Amino acid sequence: MTRSMTAFARQEAEHEWGSLSWEIRSVNHRYLEPHLRLPENLKELEGFLREKLRKTLSRGKVECTLRFHPEAQVQQLVVNQDYAKEVIQAAESLQGMMKEHQPLDALELLRWPGVMQDVKLDMDLVKNSAKSLFDKALDDLLEGRGREGVELANLINQRLDSISEIVAEVREKMPQILQNQRDNLNQRLEELKAELDEARIEQEIALIAQKADVDEEMDRLDTHVQEVRRVLKQKGPIGRRLDFLMQELNREANTLSSKSIVASTTQCAVELKVLIEQMREQIQNIE
Structure with missing residues (x-):
């Protein structure tokens, strides 16, 4: 399941000895970077909380704030x-x-x-309650990251659909584009046929066709699109893998642009690069 790195969770609990509240905020980050703000008398929880975050999350800047308000009646x-x-x-x-x-x-x-x-407050009781409440807040955070992750996956899949449509369009156009290039070249060389070797002309036409051949790039684009779709369905952290695939998609789009011999394929390459960049921006938020 695709999970975002951006989410917010809040949990509160009232007890006879006071109230506790947790706020957890997370945003995108290359690695897991937890920041804990705890009351002085609950600092001992820091080690437990960091380990809990390490086992639950893989990436993101995570800010965790605990507030504790003891009841005055505790001092009865x-x-x-x-x-x-x-x-x-x-x-x-x-x-x-x-x-x-x-x-x-x-x-x-x-x-x-x-x-x-x-009558002194039982701090062990407070610590255990804070741990239990933190678990609930962390579960809420994961649910929020999951919901946003589903939306991100939908946005990426929409752009993958557009990429597949563009690739299919280029495949359909390429035979006619190459034939038009051949016809244009033949027409320009028609008056020079007496001076040029027919075999050499055919060789030059074949060379142009070879340079303009983008079947390999189209195949790789299709393969990368399929791989992105597969990765989006995987469990666990997938952001870095998706970021790598965006680089590969962009590489093929650049190659398509460099091999373009007509304006229509150049425009297709530009549209591909725009779609890939849009996906890359969304992927920066995926864990």
């Missing part, structure tokens, strides 16, 4: 009941030694070190 007040009882018992025993008894102040007890417990 929790009393250490057992310790508080010990403090109260100690305070009551001290009161028995005192001449004046004063009631215990609950607020003062709360200020006593150790009575209040800090």
Whole structure:
């Protein structure tokens, strides 16, 4: 399946301890180039995320941004009941030694070190949630790249159809073009026949026909078109292979242009080069 390198994905999740959100953007690039933006307390995830990207994607500049907003309620007040009882018992025993008894102040007890417990956020839980959410965002990114890849493949196939039509047109025209060239040359040489050897004339006509023969180029163009169609159906990264095939198609189009002996074939060669360049531009976005 053809996949584009351009896509965007966003995933959010709400938990009792806070919220997480991932944004992943990818654009075309010659190699895989990940850029990670993580909160300081989640930097430990970087190695895992890079490995995940390496196993999932082959090419593209990929920007991954994680946002984490902890809930204020996470810092709730929790009393250490057992310790508080010990403090109260100690305070009551001290009161028995005192001449004046004063009631215990609950607020003062709360200020006593150790009575209040800090509830700390379980960062392992946050990290696991961030990993799971990243997997979902990455799946969305792949779906987006796949959808755009299908559109790119359709555009390329349309241009391949046009190339095949042009090749068929040139094939159809070439016998008549060569015959017209032969007739024109014969006409120009008619008055010089007495001075020129008939065999030499035929030799020159054959040489012109040989130089103008583009059957080989037409065959290679057809072969390359078939190969591009085959590659578009393959799984995995295909962008570099397609880029190479564009170079080969362009080479044949240039050869056709150089062998052109009439304006119509020159125009066909120009149209071929335009179509190939359009495909090449689209292929720059294919993984």
